[in-house]
Amino acid sequence: xxxxxxxxxxRLERAALELFETQGFERTSVAQIARTAGLTERSFYRYFPDxxxxxxxxxxxxxxxxxQVEAADPSLTPFEALLTALxxxxxxxxxxxxxxxxxxxxxxNPALAERDLNKLADIADALARAxxxxxxxxxxxxxxxxxxxxxxxxxxxxxxxxxxxxxAELVAQAAAELREAVAPPAPTVR
Amino acid sequence: xxxxxxxxxxRLERAALELFETQGFERTSVAQIARTAGLTERSFYRYFPDxxxxxxxxxxxxxxxxxQVEAADPSLTPFEALLTALxxxxxxxxxxxxxxxxxxxxxxNPALAERDLNKLADIADALARAxxxxxxxxxxxxxxxxxxxxxxxxxxxxxxxxxxxxxAELVAQAAAELREAVAPPAPTVR
Numbered sequence: 003x004x005x006x007x008x009x010x011x012x013r014l015e016r017a018a019l020e021l022f023e024t025q026g027f028e029r030t031s032v033a034q035i036a037r038t039a040g041l042t043e044r045s046f047y048r049y050f051p052d053x054x055x056x057x058x059x060x061x062x063x064x065x066x067x068x069x070q071v072e073a074a075d076p077s078l079t080p081f082e083a084l085l086t087a088l089x090x091x092x093x094x095x096x097x098x099x100x101x102x103x104x105x106x107x108x109x110x111n112p113a114l115a116e117r118d119l120n121k122l123a124d125i126a127d128a129l130a131r132a133x134x135x136x137x138x139x140x141x142x143x144x145x146x147x148x149x150x151x152x153x154x155x156x157x158x159x160x161x162x163x164x165x166x167x168x169x170a171e172l173v174a175q176a177a178a179e180l181r182e183a184v185a186p187p188a189p190t191v192r
Numbered sequence: 193x194x195x196x197x198x199x200x201x202x203r204l205e206r207a208a209l210e211l212f213e214t215q216g217f218e219r220t221s222v223a224q225i226a227r228t229a230g231l232t233e234r235s236f237y238r239y240f241p242d243x244x245x246x247x248x249x250x251x252x253x254x255x256x257x258x259x260q261v262e263a264a265d266p267s268l269t270p271f272e273a274l275l276t277a278l279x280x281x282x283x284x285x286x287x288x289x290x291x292x293x294x295x296x297x298x299x300x301n302p303a304l305a306e307r308d309l310n311k312l313a314d315i316a317d318a319l320a321r322a323x324x325x326x327x328x329x330x331x332x333x334x335x336x337x338x339x340x341x342x343x344x345x346x347x348x349x350x351x352x353x354x355x356x357x358x359x360a361e362l363v364a365q366a367a368a369e370l371r372e373a374v375a376p377p378a379p380t381v382r
Contacts, residue, residue, distance in 0.1 A: 079373065080373070081373045081374055115313075116306060116309075116310050119306075119309040119310065119313060120306050120309065123305075123309060141346065141349065141350075142369075144345070144346075145342060145343075145345070145346040145366070145369070145370075145373075146373055148338075148341070148342030148345060148346075149339060149342045149370060149373070149374070151338070151342075152335060152338030152339045152341075152342060153335075155334070155335070155338060156331065156334075156335040156338075159331065160331075176335070177374065179332075179335070180335075180339060180374055181371075181374050181375070181376070183269065183270070183271045183335075183336055183339070184271055184339070184367065184370055184371050184374065185371070186371070
C-alpha cells in the first residue's frame with residue numbers, strides 16, 4: 003500500500019479536527035472533511051461510519067493501558083498497577099499540541115463530548131477485565147478504576163497546560179492530593 | 193389539573209421501563225409506550241422529545257445534591273461536603289425496586305447507557321459549580337467530584353443489592369475502602 007494511501011485515515015482525522023475547530027462540529031459535513039483531506043466521500047466511509055467517529059478511531063490508549071496492567075508486577079495493588087499504567091500513557095498522548103486541540107474541540111461539541119464519555123467507559127470496561135484477570139473482585143475493580151480515571155483526568159489536564167512536567171509525575175502528584183483530600187478530618191480543638 | 197392528567201408523565205415512564213425490560217429498547221416504539229400508558233403519541237411528545245429521554249426526565253438528583261452541597265457546613269472539606277450530600281440521596285433513589293429495574297434496563301441498552309453517562313456528566317458539572325461557589329478552585333472541584341462519583345457508584349450498587357444497609361453507611365464504607373486502597377504501600381521487609 004503506497005504511503006499516501008496508508009495515511010488517508012490520518013489526513014481525514016487532521017482535516018476533521020481543523021474543520022471542527024474553525025466552523026464547529028454541526029456545520030461540518032463528511033463531504034467537506036473528505037475534500038479538505040483531498041479524498042472522496044466514498045474514501046471517508048471506508049475508514050469511518052460517520053463524522054462523529056473520526057476523532058475516536060483506534061484503540062491505542064485502551065490497548066496500551068490493558069497491556070501495562072497485564073504486565074504489572076503481581077505484587078502491586080490494583081490501584082498501584084493502574085497508576086503505573088496511566089503514568090506511561092504519555093507516549094500515546096503525544097504530540098501534546100494535537101491532544102490539546104482535540105480536547106478543546108470535544109469539549110465544545112456536545113455530540114463529541116458524549117462520544118468521548120462512551121470511549122472512556124469502554125476503556126474502563128477493558129481495564130476492569132484486566133484487573134479481574136489479576137484476581138480482583140469485579141466490584142472492587144470498577145471502583146479502583148473509577149478512582150484512577152479521576153486521577154488520570156486531573157493529571158492529564160495539568161500535563162496539557164504544563165510542558166515541563168511528565169505525566170508520571172503529575173499522576174503521582176494527583177494521587178498524593180487524593181490521599182490528602184480523603185484523609186479523615188483532624189480532630190477539632192474546642 | 194385532574195390527577196390522571198398530572199400523572200401522565202409517570203405512566204409513560206413506567207410503561208417505557210416495562211417495555212424496555214420485556215422487549216428491549218430498540219424494539220420499542222413511542223406509539224407502543226403511549227398505548228401501554230393509555231395515552232396518544234401526541235401526549236407522549238408533550239413530555240419527552242424521544243423514547244430515549246423517557247428514563248431521564250427530571251433533575252431531582254442534581255437539584256438535591258446541589259442543594260445539599262450549598263447547605264453544607266462551611267467548615268467541611270469539599271470531599272466531606274460531597275459525601276454528606278451523596279449519603280442523603282437515598283430519598284431520591286427510592287423506591288429501590290424501581291431504581292434496580294431502571295439500572296438493569298440502562299445497562300442492557302447502549303443508547304440508554306450513553307444517555308446515562310451524559311446525565312451523570314451534567315450532574316458533575318452542576319456540582320462543580322456548587323463547589324466553586326464555596327470557593328473551591330475549578331480543577332480541584334472537578335477532581336474531588338470525580339472521586340466522589342466513584343464512591344457513589346460503589347455505594348449505590350451495594351445499596352441496590354442489600355436491603356438492610358443505608359446509603360449513608362455504604363458511602364462511609366466506600367470512603368474507608370478508598371482510603372485503604374490509596375494508602376502508600378507498607379515498606380517491604382527484605
